[in-house]
Amino acid sequence: MTNFEQRLTEVADKVTVALDQLIPPASGPEANLMRAMRHAALANGKRMRPFFVLETGAMFGASEKSLLRTAAALECIHCYSLVHDDLPCMDDDDFRRGQPTVHKAFDEATAVLAGDALLTLAFKILASSETHDDPAVRVLLIERLADAAGARGMVGGQMIDMLEEESPRDLNTITRMQRLKTGALISYALEAGGIIGHAREAERNALAGFANDLGLAYQIADDILDAEGDESIVGKAVSKDKDAGKANFVTLLGVDGARQRVRLLAAQAKEHLAIFRDKAHILLHSVDYVLNRPR
Known part of the structure; x- marks a missing residue:
């Protein structure tokens, strides 16, 4: 395991512990809902989005407690989106992060409610004074997350994804969709x-430029994984877009073209970090990780 992978694992473990405390087991009528939320949020995952929160904040000497709570809130949003994306009315997936999806482990109604509850929990976490003692900082964190997760961000990207049957995808449409669906939370x-x-x-x-290029590179790499990955390693179904007849970066550019695009975006992403000099070494390694994700 490289130093970067070790750090990624350390952050993932910290976020999992934080989520375990923020979503405690419950008794009573709502217990099944809490179990479904924990099933979604505590499953093994790379926790890349929380990782970026902590590593970026660390460059500026920010409080780890503030960063960790913000990272946990963001992961709640990400997990809610996965729960809803996996539903039969969306992508209809049976496995996520190496385990049955929430609607398979429980039922569809519980999955919808678990996603709703994770979404609202994220904003409760950010609104707490435990996250930051400056109300202006908390309000800005909430406002920006609402933008990133909503109709002009992740949810808007998902809507574009669902409209393909009415409007076939070209490269510009796919790029816009993924900048919203995947890139907004990154x-x-x-x-x-x-x-x-x-x-x-x-x-x-500089961070915005880095995020813009890295987020798109991450999604193109994900499309390559979907085309070539091993389900037992990736932890979810592969070849989904191909089986569904959906266009993506690989179907439009070919595998070699997609890899070339990822390398170009990765180089651009690294250039944005030059302003930070040695402080950005972890973020620089994250670009290499995207290029070489396990297949």
């Missing part, structure tokens, strides 16, 4: 670390 992760760390405007702009 952008928030880096922005949130900068907000908590009181980054300067030039630094925030």
Whole structure:
């Protein structure tokens, strides 16, 4: 295991512990809902979005407690989106992160409610004074997450994804869809670390550029995994887009073309970090990780 992978694992473990405390087991009528939430949130995952929150904030000397709670809130949003994406009315997946999806482990109604509950929990976490003692910082974190997760962000991207039958995808449409569906939460992760760390405007702009290129590279790499990955390693179904007849970066560019696009975006992402010099070494390694994700 490389030093970067070790750090990624350490952050993932910290976030899992935080989520375990924020979503405690319950007794009584709502117990099954809490079990479904924990099933979704505590499953093994890379926790890349929380990782970016913590590592970006660390560059500015931000409080780890603030960063960790913000990272946990973001992971709640991400997990809720996966629960809903896996539903039969969306992608209809049976496995996620190496275990049955929530609607398979429980039922569809419970999965919808578990996703709703994780979504609302995220904003409760950010609104708490435990996350940050400055109300202005908390309000900004909430506002920016609402933008990233909503109709002009992740949910909007999912809507574009669902409209393919009415409007076949071209490269521009797919790029826009993925900048919203996948890229918006990655952008928030880096922005949130900068907000908590009181980054300067030039630094925030550099992080935004990095997030923009890395988020798209991450999704193209995901499309390559979907085309070539091993389900037992990836932890979810593969060849989904191909089986569904959906266009993606691989079907439009070919595997070699998609890999070339990822390399170009990765190089651009690294250039954005030059302003931070050695402080950004962990983020630089994250770009290499995206390029070489396990298949």
